[in-house]
Amino acid sequence: MTSATAGHPRPVRVEVSGLSKTFGTVKAVSDLGFTVEPGSVTGFLGPNGAGKTTTLRMVLGLIAPDAGRATFDGVPYAALREPVRTVGAVLETAFHPARSGRDHLRVYCRAAGLPVTRADEVLDRVGLTAAGRRRAGGYSLGMRQRLALATALLGDPPVLVLDEPANGLDPEGILWLRGFLRHLAHDEGRTILVSSHLLSEVEQTADRVVIVGAGRLVRQGSIAELREGATGGSVLARSPDADRLAAVLVEAGIAATRSEDGLVTSTGTTPADVGARAFAAGIELHELRAEATGLEDLYFRLTAGQEQFAAGTTAPGATAPGATAATAEGALR
Incomplete structure (x- = not known):
């Protein structure tokens, strides 16, 4: 196993084709298809309940689709020979609160057959070296997000799939994450798919975006391409x-x-x-x-009428009370 700083991983293309999934009477995802190219950050956007988390779980083999497939250079996740060395994922943050961040990573190293020295390497990459020997239960939410990202990087994977990685980060942490993801993609050639509700941050971080609504593809392409078609x-x-x-x-x-x-x-x-x-x-x-059209304006134009939760009397442009990603998409997992 080579260090993440010793060389760049091979480029891997992610392709989603015809994905569909129904839970009871709820059609969570319907004939969804898009691509995520190496060397780029792709933002995955959509209203609450649009099926984003369900899609990410199907991409990672955690949910079996009713139809369609998701592949990494043509290979489904379940068929990858060494999945931890191909795909790193952050869907949820899970750790033992009494275990240090460093020990948390070392446990994952042993489970994946990786050298335990990787724990210290990835702690350094995400800026947690000084906190590595502290109990993870005392970490702030932002530190937990960094620890989750470090866990995803253990296998030095060419692909990262991240669900709301900026949650809990302060402005300095968000700035760090932006630069870190762009470095991983542009300088190291990794393929990064990241879902987020922080549209202004996606606009500054992502090279391309995939927008979904009601489980279907609404639009994909660079922000410039979306502006041209608006x-x-x-x-x-x-x-x-x-x-x-x-x-x-x-x-x-x-x-x-x-x-x-x-x-x-x-x-x-x-x-x-x-x-x-x-x-x-x-x-x-x-x-x-x-007049320059921002991603937020494009997003609301393209997804108008596809929200799972109505805003009611909430002011225009505001988020309806209780309409969070956790409550909306949790029902579709």
């Missing part, structure tokens, strides 16, 4: 003759409003169209651009 974005144009520009656009049937600083905001159009109409009318432009 509708309803705005075009911003600044002009010393903003009133006339707005009038020209409205006459053409384009919704346009102007602000006091000479900015005209239009919807249902493109920068090229606005520029062409301004040129034809002889209107000078000082700025013309499409």
